[in-house]
Amino acid sequence: xxxxxxxxxxALADFLYLIDRGYKTGSLQLNRQSAAATLYFEKGxxxxxAQAQERESxxxxxxxxxxxxxxxxxxxxxxxxxxxxxxxxxxxxxxDLITREDLQRHIQTHIEETVxxxxxxxxxxxxxxxGVKLDRDDVQSPVPxxxxxxxxxxxxxxxxxxxxxxHIPNTDMIARFVDQPLEKAKSINLTPDEWRIFxxxxxxxxxxxxxxxxxxxxxxxxRIVYGFISAGLVEVTRPRPPVPATGRxxxxxxxxxxxxxxxxxxxxxxxxM
Amino acid sequence: xxxxKMVISGAVNAxxxxxxxxxxxxxxVSTERKASDDTKLLKGETTVAMDFGRITISDxxxxxxxxxxxxxxxxxxxxxxxEGMLGLIVLVDSTRPETxxxxxxxxxxxxxxxxxxxxxxxxxxxxxxxxxxDELRLALRLPAHVKIVPxxxxxxxxxxxxxxxxxxxxxxxSAD
Ligand SMILES: Nc1nc2c(ncn2[C@@H]2O[C@H](COP(=O)(O)OP(=O)(O)O)[C@@H](O)[C@H]2O)c(=O)[nH]1
Ligand SMILES: [Mg+2]
Numbered sequence: 379x380x381x382x383x384x385x386x387x388x389a390l391a392d393f394l395y396l397i398d399r400g401y402k403t404g405s406l407q408l409n410r411q412s413a414a415a416t417l418y419f420e421k422g423x424x425x426x427x428a429q430a431q432e433r434e435s436x437x438x439x440x441x442x443x444x445x446x447x448x449x450x451x452x453x454x455x456x457x458x459x460x461x462x463x464x465x466x467x468x469x470x471x472x473x474d475l476i477t478r479e480d481l482q483r484h485i486q487t488h489i490e491e492t493v494x495x496x497x498x499x500x501x502x503x504x505x506x507x508x509g510v511k512l513d514r515d516d517v518q519s520p521v522p523x524x525x526x527x528x529x530x531x532x533x534x535x536x537x538x539x540x541x542x543x544x545h546i547p548n549t550d551m552i553a554r555f556v557d558q559p560l561e562k563a564k565s566i567n568l569t570p571d572e573w574r575i576f577x578x579x580x581x582x583x584x585x586x587x588x589x590x591x592x593x594x595x596x597x598x599x600x601r602i603v604y605g606f607i608s609a610g611l612v613e614v615t616r617p618r619p620p621v622p623a624t625g626r627x628x629x630x631x632x633x634x635x636x637x638x639x640x641x642x643x644x645x646x647x648x649x650x651m
Numbered sequence: 652x653x654x655x656k657m658v659i660s661g662a663v664n665a666x667x668x669x670x671x672x673x674x675x676x677x678x679x680v681s682t683e684r685k686a687s688d689d690t691k692l693l694k695g696e697t698t699v700a701m702d703f704g705r706i707t708i709s710d711x712x713x714x715x716x717x718x719x720x721x722x723x724x725x726x727x728x729x730x731x732x733x734e735g736m737l738g739l740i741v742l743v744d745s746t747r748p749e750t751x752x753x754x755x756x757x758x759x760x761x762x763x764x765x766x767x768x769x770x771x772x773x774x775x776x777x778x779x780x781x782x783x784x785d786e787l788r789l790a791l792r793l794p795a796h797v798k799i800v801p802x803x804x805x806x807x808x809x810x811x812x813x814x815x816x817x818x819x820x821x822x823x824x825s826a827d
Pocket of ligand 1: 775
Protein backbone atom coordinates (compact mmCIF):
# COMPACT_ATOMS: atom_id res chain seq x y z
CA UNK A 379 0.00 0.00 0.00
CA UNK A 380 1.41 3.31 -1.04
CA UNK A 381 0.34 6.91 -1.29
CA UNK A 382 1.19 8.04 -4.78
CA UNK A 383 0.74 11.30 -6.61
CA UNK A 384 2.48 14.33 -7.99
CA UNK A 385 3.89 17.30 -6.10
CA UNK A 386 2.15 19.52 -8.62
CA UNK A 387 -1.15 18.45 -7.09
CA UNK A 388 -0.09 17.84 -3.53
CA ALA A 389 2.77 19.99 -2.36
CA LEU A 390 5.69 18.81 -0.29
CA ALA A 391 4.54 21.09 2.53
CA ASP A 392 1.16 19.33 2.50
CA PHE A 393 2.85 15.99 2.57
CA LEU A 394 5.03 16.91 5.51
CA TYR A 395 1.95 18.11 7.35
CA LEU A 396 0.33 14.73 6.70
CA ILE A 397 3.43 12.97 8.01
CA ASP A 398 3.55 15.13 11.11
CA ARG A 399 -0.12 15.00 12.02
CA GLY A 400 -0.53 11.42 10.92
CA TYR A 401 2.46 10.38 13.00
CA LYS A 402 3.74 8.45 10.00
CA THR A 403 6.61 6.05 9.64
CA GLY A 404 7.82 5.23 6.16
CA SER A 405 9.82 6.31 3.16
CA LEU A 406 8.93 9.01 0.69
CA GLN A 407 10.43 8.57 -2.73
CA LEU A 408 10.48 11.61 -5.02
CA ASN A 409 11.33 11.57 -8.70
CA ARG A 410 11.59 14.43 -11.12
CA GLN A 411 13.17 14.02 -14.53
CA SER A 412 16.57 12.55 -13.76
CA ALA A 413 16.58 13.68 -10.15
CA ALA A 414 15.46 11.51 -7.25
CA ALA A 415 15.37 11.81 -3.50
CA THR A 416 14.34 9.67 -0.60
CA LEU A 417 13.13 10.83 2.80
CA TYR A 418 12.67 8.58 5.79
CA PHE A 419 10.27 9.35 8.57
CA GLU A 420 9.66 7.80 11.91
CA LYS A 421 6.58 8.62 13.97
CA GLY A 422 6.05 11.88 12.15
CA UNK A 423 9.62 13.08 12.30
CA UNK A 424 12.22 13.27 9.59
CA UNK A 425 15.09 10.85 10.07
CA UNK A 426 16.97 11.17 6.86
CA UNK A 427 16.86 12.74 3.42
CA ALA A 428 19.17 12.30 0.48
CA GLN A 429 19.21 13.03 -3.19
CA ALA A 430 20.02 10.03 -5.34
CA GLN A 431 22.89 11.80 -6.99
CA GLU A 432 24.41 13.70 -4.16
CA ARG A 433 26.58 16.50 -5.31
CA GLU A 434 29.22 15.50 -2.82
CA SER A 435 30.02 12.64 -0.52
CA UNK A 436 30.12 12.92 3.25
CA UNK A 437 33.90 13.12 3.08
CA UNK A 438 33.81 15.90 0.52
CA UNK A 439 31.26 17.82 2.54
CA UNK A 440 33.31 17.64 5.74
CA UNK A 441 36.34 18.71 3.75
CA UNK A 442 34.54 21.65 2.15
CA UNK A 443 33.31 22.91 5.48
CA UNK A 444 36.82 22.68 6.91
CA UNK A 445 36.01 19.94 9.41
CA UNK A 446 38.55 17.58 7.93
CA UNK A 447 41.69 17.94 5.88
CA UNK A 448 41.98 16.09 2.56
CA UNK A 449 44.54 13.85 4.22
CA UNK A 450 42.14 12.92 7.03
CA UNK A 451 39.42 12.08 4.54
CA UNK A 452 41.80 9.94 2.57
CA UNK A 453 42.93 8.19 5.74
CA UNK A 454 39.34 7.49 6.71
CA UNK A 455 38.46 6.12 3.29
CA UNK A 456 41.43 3.75 3.49
CA UNK A 457 40.44 2.64 6.97
CA UNK A 458 36.92 2.12 5.75
CA UNK A 459 38.15 -0.17 3.01
CA UNK A 460 40.19 -2.30 5.41
CA UNK A 461 37.48 -2.29 8.08
CA UNK A 462 35.00 -3.84 5.73
CA UNK A 463 31.47 -2.57 5.58
CA UNK A 464 31.55 0.20 8.14
CA UNK A 465 30.22 3.57 7.12
CA UNK A 466 32.59 6.46 6.68
CA UNK A 467 30.91 8.24 9.58
CA UNK A 468 31.54 5.31 11.91
CA UNK A 469 35.17 5.16 10.89
CA UNK A 470 35.60 8.91 11.41
CA UNK A 471 34.15 8.76 14.88
CA UNK A 472 35.94 5.60 15.93
CA UNK A 473 39.29 7.00 14.91
CA ASP A 474 38.64 10.33 16.60
CA LEU A 475 38.81 12.27 13.37
CA ILE A 476 35.56 13.98 14.28
CA THR A 477 33.29 13.96 17.31
CA ARG A 478 29.96 12.25 17.10
CA GLU A 479 28.20 15.54 17.80
CA ASP A 480 30.03 17.36 15.04
CA LEU A 481 29.30 14.63 12.59
CA GLN A 482 25.64 14.60 13.48
CA ARG A 483 25.35 18.35 13.21
CA HIS A 484 26.81 18.22 9.73
CA ILE A 485 24.59 15.45 8.61
CA GLN A 486 21.58 17.24 10.03
CA THR A 487 22.39 20.41 8.15
CA HIS A 488 22.82 18.39 5.04
CA ILE A 489 19.44 16.71 5.52
CA GLU A 490 17.77 20.08 6.03
CA GLU A 491 19.38 21.55 2.94
CA THR A 492 18.27 18.53 0.95
CA VAL A 493 14.66 19.02 2.02
CA UNK A 494 14.76 22.76 1.31
CA UNK A 495 15.99 22.12 -2.18
CA UNK A 496 13.06 19.77 -2.73
CA UNK A 497 10.63 22.60 -1.97
CA UNK A 498 11.88 24.10 -5.21
CA UNK A 499 10.47 21.27 -7.27
CA UNK A 500 7.33 22.50 -9.03
CA UNK A 501 6.33 18.91 -9.76
CA UNK A 502 7.60 15.37 -9.37
CA UNK A 503 6.15 11.97 -8.66
CA UNK A 504 5.92 10.96 -5.05
CA UNK A 505 5.40 7.57 -3.50
CA UNK A 506 5.09 7.07 0.22
CA UNK A 507 5.49 3.57 1.56
CA UNK A 508 4.19 3.32 5.07
CA GLY A 509 6.16 1.22 7.50
CA VAL A 510 9.41 1.20 5.55
CA LYS A 511 12.22 1.93 7.96
CA LEU A 512 15.62 3.41 7.44
CA ASP A 513 18.30 0.79 7.66
CA ARG A 514 20.11 2.99 10.03
CA ASP A 515 23.64 3.34 11.09
CA ASP A 516 23.57 4.67 14.61
CA VAL A 517 26.55 6.93 14.28
CA GLN A 518 25.31 8.71 11.19
CA SER A 519 21.68 9.05 12.02
CA PRO A 520 20.95 12.34 13.67
CA VAL A 521 18.10 13.03 16.05
CA PRO A 522 14.72 12.87 14.37
CA UNK A 523 13.76 16.32 13.12
CA UNK A 524 10.37 17.85 13.73
CA UNK A 525 8.97 18.89 10.37
CA UNK A 526 7.31 22.21 11.36
CA UNK A 527 10.51 24.18 11.04
CA UNK A 528 11.35 22.44 7.81
CA UNK A 529 7.97 23.47 6.48
CA UNK A 530 8.37 27.07 7.58
CA UNK A 531 11.81 27.33 6.04
CA UNK A 532 10.77 25.45 2.91
CA UNK A 533 7.76 27.69 2.43
CA UNK A 534 9.96 30.77 2.78
CA UNK A 535 11.46 29.61 -0.47
CA UNK A 536 8.17 29.07 -2.24
CA UNK A 537 7.40 31.75 -4.75
CA UNK A 538 4.50 30.21 -6.60
CA UNK A 539 1.25 32.05 -6.11
CA UNK A 540 -0.64 28.96 -7.21
CA UNK A 541 0.38 26.92 -4.19
CA UNK A 542 -0.51 29.74 -1.87
CA UNK A 543 -3.86 30.34 -3.55
CA UNK A 544 -4.78 26.72 -2.99
CA HIS A 545 -4.94 27.45 0.69
CA ILE A 546 -5.83 31.12 0.64
CA PRO A 547 -8.14 31.63 -2.33
CA ASN A 548 -8.83 35.25 -1.44
CA THR A 549 -7.93 37.85 1.15
CA ASP A 550 -11.38 37.87 2.71
CA MET A 551 -10.43 34.64 4.44
CA ILE A 552 -9.92 34.83 8.16
CA ALA A 553 -6.92 33.25 9.85
CA ARG A 554 -7.21 31.69 13.25
CA PHE A 555 -5.16 29.39 15.39
CA VAL A 556 -5.94 25.73 15.26
CA ASP A 557 -7.26 24.25 18.45
CA GLN A 558 -3.98 23.12 19.94
CA PRO A 559 -1.12 24.93 18.28
CA LEU A 560 0.74 25.86 21.43
CA GLU A 561 2.89 22.80 21.86
CA LYS A 562 4.03 23.09 18.26
CA ALA A 563 4.35 26.84 18.25
CA LYS A 564 6.97 26.62 20.95
CA SER A 565 9.37 24.85 18.68
CA ILE A 566 8.93 27.05 15.65
CA ASN A 567 11.43 29.73 14.77
CA LEU A 568 9.88 32.77 13.18
CA THR A 569 11.37 35.75 11.41
CA PRO A 570 10.38 39.22 12.63
CA ASP A 571 7.91 39.67 9.76
CA GLU A 572 6.40 36.31 10.54
CA TRP A 573 6.03 37.34 14.17
CA ARG A 574 4.29 40.53 13.17
CA ILE A 575 1.69 38.55 11.32
CA PHE A 576 1.52 35.77 13.86
CA UNK A 577 0.67 38.28 16.55
CA UNK A 578 -2.19 39.69 14.49
CA UNK A 579 -3.98 36.41 14.00
CA UNK A 580 -7.15 36.58 16.04
CA UNK A 581 -9.83 34.62 14.23
CA UNK A 582 -11.68 37.85 13.43
CA UNK A 583 -9.63 39.93 11.02
CA UNK A 584 -9.44 39.01 7.39
CA UNK A 585 -6.12 38.55 5.65
CA UNK A 586 -6.90 41.82 3.90
CA UNK A 587 -7.00 43.61 7.24
CA UNK A 588 -3.76 41.98 8.33
CA UNK A 589 -2.15 43.19 5.11
CA UNK A 590 -3.22 46.75 5.68
CA UNK A 591 -2.13 46.74 9.34
CA UNK A 592 1.29 45.28 8.75
CA UNK A 593 2.05 47.22 5.59
CA UNK A 594 3.52 44.10 4.02
CA UNK A 595 2.61 43.05 0.50
CA UNK A 596 -0.30 40.76 -0.20
CA UNK A 597 2.11 38.16 -1.50
CA UNK A 598 4.32 38.25 1.59
CA UNK A 599 1.43 38.08 4.02
CA UNK A 600 -0.22 35.29 2.07
CA ARG A 601 2.96 33.34 1.86
CA ILE A 602 3.62 33.67 5.56
CA VAL A 603 0.09 32.63 6.43
CA TYR A 604 0.48 29.75 3.99
CA GLY A 605 3.54 28.75 5.99
CA PHE A 606 1.55 28.79 9.22
CA ILE A 607 -1.18 26.74 7.58
CA SER A 608 1.33 24.25 6.22
CA ALA A 609 2.99 23.92 9.58
CA GLY A 610 -0.41 23.23 11.11
CA LEU A 611 -0.50 26.30 13.33
CA VAL A 612 -3.25 28.20 11.68
CA GLU A 613 -6.31 27.54 9.60
CA VAL A 614 -8.23 29.90 7.42
CA THR A 615 -11.97 30.09 7.23
CA ARG A 616 -14.37 32.08 5.18
CA PRO A 617 -16.40 34.81 6.76
CA ARG A 618 -19.70 33.34 7.98
CA PRO A 619 -21.92 32.41 5.06
CA PRO A 620 -24.69 34.88 4.33
CA VAL A 621 -27.81 34.08 6.25
CA PRO A 622 -30.12 32.50 3.70
CA ALA A 623 -33.29 34.33 2.82
CA THR A 624 -35.93 33.35 5.29
CA GLY A 625 -39.45 32.36 4.42
CA ARG A 626 -38.45 30.11 1.57
CA UNK A 627 -40.15 26.78 2.11
CA UNK A 628 -37.62 24.19 3.17
CA UNK A 629 -34.65 26.09 1.82
CA UNK A 630 -31.91 24.04 3.43
CA UNK A 631 -31.09 23.32 7.03
CA UNK A 632 -29.95 26.82 7.86
CA UNK A 633 -33.29 28.29 6.90
CA UNK A 634 -35.21 25.82 9.00
CA UNK A 635 -33.95 22.56 10.38
CA UNK A 636 -35.82 19.47 9.24
CA UNK A 637 -38.11 17.78 11.71
CA UNK A 638 -36.62 15.05 13.84
CA UNK A 639 -39.45 12.69 12.96
CA UNK A 640 -38.83 13.15 9.27
CA UNK A 641 -35.14 12.40 9.63
CA UNK A 642 -35.76 9.31 11.69
CA UNK A 643 -38.23 7.99 9.13
CA UNK A 644 -35.56 8.30 6.45
CA UNK A 645 -32.97 6.66 8.70
CA UNK A 646 -35.26 3.72 9.39
CA UNK A 647 -36.03 3.27 5.73
CA UNK A 648 -32.39 3.30 4.70
CA UNK A 649 -31.37 0.95 7.49
CA UNK A 650 -33.91 -1.50 6.17
CA MET A 651 -32.74 -1.40 2.58
CA UNK B 652 -46.33 14.04 -1.09
CA UNK B 653 -43.23 15.56 0.42
CA UNK B 654 -39.93 15.47 -1.40
CA UNK B 655 -36.56 15.93 0.22
CA LYS B 656 -33.20 16.07 -1.50
CA MET B 657 -29.70 14.97 -0.93
CA VAL B 658 -26.95 16.15 -3.16
CA ILE B 659 -23.94 14.03 -4.08
CA SER B 660 -21.05 16.04 -5.42
CA GLY B 661 -17.40 15.47 -6.16
CA ALA B 662 -14.82 15.79 -8.89
CA VAL B 663 -15.17 13.97 -12.20
CA ASN B 664 -14.80 10.23 -11.74
CA ALA B 665 -15.19 10.41 -7.98
CA UNK B 666 -18.00 7.85 -8.23
CA UNK B 667 -21.18 9.95 -8.08
CA UNK B 668 -23.04 7.97 -10.72
CA UNK B 669 -21.96 4.70 -9.17
CA UNK B 670 -22.98 5.85 -5.71
CA UNK B 671 -26.51 6.78 -6.71
CA UNK B 672 -26.85 3.68 -8.86
CA UNK B 673 -26.01 1.50 -5.86
CA UNK B 674 -28.96 2.70 -3.81
CA UNK B 675 -31.60 4.15 -6.11
CA UNK B 676 -34.80 2.19 -6.55
CA UNK B 677 -35.17 3.46 -10.08
CA UNK B 678 -32.77 3.20 -12.94
CA UNK B 679 -30.48 6.17 -12.45
CA VAL B 680 -31.14 8.97 -14.85
CA SER B 681 -27.73 10.08 -15.96
CA THR B 682 -26.81 12.75 -18.39
CA GLU B 683 -23.30 11.55 -18.86
CA ARG B 684 -21.13 13.02 -21.50
CA LYS B 685 -20.37 10.27 -23.98
CA ALA B 686 -17.36 10.21 -26.22
CA SER B 687 -19.62 11.14 -29.11
CA ASP B 688 -20.70 14.26 -27.23
CA ASP B 689 -17.26 15.72 -27.57
CA THR B 690 -18.25 17.22 -30.87
CA LYS B 691 -21.11 19.02 -29.15
CA LEU B 692 -18.66 20.37 -26.63
CA LEU B 693 -16.45 21.63 -29.38
CA LYS B 694 -19.45 23.39 -30.85
CA GLY B 695 -19.91 25.06 -27.50
CA GLU B 696 -22.97 23.16 -26.34
CA THR B 697 -22.28 22.52 -22.71
CA THR B 698 -23.58 19.33 -21.23
CA VAL B 699 -23.97 18.79 -17.53
CA ALA B 700 -23.16 15.36 -16.17
CA MET B 701 -26.02 14.94 -13.73
CA ASP B 702 -27.50 11.93 -12.05
CA PHE B 703 -30.86 11.46 -10.50
CA GLY B 704 -32.01 8.65 -8.24
CA ARG B 705 -34.92 8.07 -5.87
CA ILE B 706 -35.71 6.29 -2.64
CA THR B 707 -39.33 6.08 -1.52
CA ILE B 708 -39.50 6.52 2.23
CA SER B 709 -43.25 6.09 2.64
CA ASP B 710 -46.52 6.85 0.88
CA UNK B 711 -46.09 10.53 1.46
CA UNK B 712 -42.33 10.99 1.56
CA UNK B 713 -39.71 10.51 -1.09
CA UNK B 714 -35.96 11.14 -1.06
CA UNK B 715 -34.37 12.39 -4.25
CA UNK B 716 -30.69 11.97 -4.85
CA UNK B 717 -28.94 14.37 -7.17
CA UNK B 718 -25.45 13.82 -8.42
CA UNK B 719 -23.82 16.96 -9.62
CA UNK B 720 -20.34 17.88 -10.72
CA UNK B 721 -18.62 20.52 -8.71
CA UNK B 722 -17.26 22.58 -11.56
CA UNK B 723 -17.54 26.29 -11.32
CA UNK B 724 -19.49 26.57 -14.53
CA UNK B 725 -22.32 24.61 -12.96
CA UNK B 726 -22.81 27.06 -10.15
CA UNK B 727 -26.32 27.73 -11.33
CA UNK B 728 -27.22 24.13 -10.45
CA UNK B 729 -26.57 24.72 -6.80
CA UNK B 730 -29.22 27.31 -6.46
CA UNK B 731 -31.74 24.83 -7.78
CA UNK B 732 -30.46 21.79 -5.93
CA UNK B 733 -30.06 23.38 -2.56
CA GLU B 734 -33.76 24.18 -2.35
CA GLY B 735 -35.12 21.73 0.17
CA MET B 736 -31.79 19.98 0.47
CA LEU B 737 -31.28 17.95 3.64
CA GLY B 738 -27.57 17.59 3.22
CA LEU B 739 -24.63 16.97 0.97
CA ILE B 740 -22.19 14.15 0.39
CA VAL B 741 -18.87 15.09 -1.15
CA LEU B 742 -17.25 12.09 -2.76
CA VAL B 743 -13.52 12.02 -3.17
CA ASP B 744 -11.61 9.50 -5.21
CA SER B 745 -9.21 8.31 -2.52
CA THR B 746 -6.71 7.13 -5.09
CA ARG B 747 -6.21 10.42 -6.91
CA PRO B 748 -4.50 13.30 -5.09
CA GLU B 749 -4.77 15.34 -8.28
CA THR B 750 -8.46 15.73 -7.45
CA UNK B 751 -8.03 16.85 -3.83
CA UNK B 752 -7.77 20.50 -4.78
CA UNK B 753 -10.98 20.31 -6.81
CA UNK B 754 -12.64 18.49 -3.91
CA UNK B 755 -11.68 21.29 -1.60
CA UNK B 756 -13.05 23.83 -4.02
CA UNK B 757 -16.35 22.00 -4.00
CA UNK B 758 -16.49 21.90 -0.21
CA UNK B 759 -15.46 25.50 -0.07
CA UNK B 760 -18.02 26.61 -2.58
CA UNK B 761 -20.71 24.68 -0.81
CA UNK B 762 -19.92 25.90 2.67
CA UNK B 763 -19.68 29.47 1.45
CA UNK B 764 -23.25 29.21 0.15
CA UNK B 765 -24.98 27.89 3.18
CA UNK B 766 -24.41 26.25 6.49
CA UNK B 767 -25.95 22.89 5.64
CA UNK B 768 -24.86 19.47 6.90
CA UNK B 769 -22.36 17.50 4.86
CA UNK B 770 -20.03 14.55 5.10
CA UNK B 771 -17.06 13.59 2.97
CA UNK B 772 -17.04 10.06 1.58
CA UNK B 773 -13.58 8.60 0.96
CA UNK B 774 -14.55 6.55 -2.07
CA UNK B 775 -12.79 3.64 -3.77
CA UNK B 776 -11.47 2.29 -0.50
CA UNK B 777 -11.29 -1.11 -2.19
CA UNK B 778 -8.30 0.13 -4.19
CA UNK B 779 -4.88 -0.93 -3.05
CA UNK B 780 -3.48 2.59 -3.15
CA UNK B 781 -6.45 4.34 -1.62
CA UNK B 782 -5.58 7.03 0.91
CA UNK B 783 -7.18 6.13 4.22
CA UNK B 784 -9.91 8.41 5.63
CA ASP B 785 -7.51 9.73 8.27
CA GLU B 786 -4.96 10.58 5.62
CA LEU B 787 -7.59 12.30 3.53
CA ARG B 788 -8.71 14.34 6.48
CA LEU B 789 -5.18 15.69 6.79
CA ALA B 790 -4.73 16.06 3.05
CA LEU B 791 -7.98 17.96 2.65
CA ARG B 792 -7.54 19.72 5.99
CA LEU B 793 -11.04 18.88 7.02
CA PRO B 794 -11.97 20.35 10.36
CA ALA B 795 -12.36 17.81 13.13
CA HIS B 796 -16.13 18.20 13.26
CA VAL B 797 -16.61 17.12 9.63
CA LYS B 798 -17.11 13.39 9.25
CA ILE B 799 -15.09 11.51 6.70
CA VAL B 800 -16.60 8.13 5.96
CA PRO B 801 -14.92 5.26 4.12
CA UNK B 802 -16.85 4.28 1.01
CA UNK B 803 -16.95 1.75 -1.80
CA UNK B 804 -19.62 3.08 -4.12
CA UNK B 805 -19.95 -0.23 -5.89
CA UNK B 806 -21.24 -1.81 -2.68
CA UNK B 807 -24.75 -1.04 -1.53
CA UNK B 808 -24.01 -1.53 2.17
CA UNK B 809 -21.20 0.95 2.02
CA UNK B 810 -23.38 3.52 0.28
CA UNK B 811 -26.11 2.95 2.86
CA UNK B 812 -23.59 3.59 5.59
CA UNK B 813 -22.52 6.91 4.08
CA UNK B 814 -26.13 8.03 3.76
CA UNK B 815 -26.78 7.05 7.36
CA UNK B 816 -23.72 8.92 8.59
CA UNK B 817 -25.01 12.03 6.87
CA UNK B 818 -28.45 11.47 8.31
CA UNK B 819 -27.00 11.27 11.81
CA UNK B 820 -25.40 14.67 11.26
CA UNK B 821 -28.72 15.99 9.99
CA UNK B 822 -30.46 14.46 12.98
CA UNK B 823 -28.26 16.37 15.39
CA UNK B 824 -29.40 19.58 13.81
CA SER B 825 -33.04 18.64 13.47
CA ALA B 826 -35.87 20.36 15.25
CA ASP B 827 -38.47 18.73 17.41
N1 LIG C 1 -13.11 0.05 -7.53
C1 LIG C 1 -14.02 1.02 -7.43
N2 LIG C 1 -14.41 1.68 -8.52
C2 LIG C 1 -15.34 2.65 -8.38
C3 LIG C 1 -15.88 2.99 -7.12
N3 LIG C 1 -16.75 3.99 -7.30
C4 LIG C 1 -16.75 4.27 -8.62
N4 LIG C 1 -15.91 3.46 -9.28
C5 LIG C 1 -15.56 3.50 -10.71
O1 LIG C 1 -14.97 4.75 -10.99
C6 LIG C 1 -15.37 5.22 -12.25
C7 LIG C 1 -16.04 6.57 -12.11
O2 LIG C 1 -17.26 6.42 -11.42
P1 LIG C 1 -18.53 7.32 -11.77
O3 LIG C 1 -19.61 6.91 -10.87
O4 LIG C 1 -18.81 7.30 -13.22
O5 LIG C 1 -17.94 8.75 -11.38
P2 LIG C 1 -18.63 10.20 -11.55
O6 LIG C 1 -17.89 10.90 -12.65
O7 LIG C 1 -18.39 10.89 -10.25
O8 LIG C 1 -20.08 9.99 -11.83
C8 LIG C 1 -16.30 4.16 -12.82
O9 LIG C 1 -15.53 3.32 -13.62
C9 LIG C 1 -16.78 3.43 -11.59
O10 LIG C 1 -17.13 2.11 -11.86
C10 LIG C 1 -15.43 2.25 -5.98
O11 LIG C 1 -15.82 2.48 -4.83
N5 LIG C 1 -14.49 1.29 -6.19
MG1 LIG D 1 -21.14 10.50 -13.42
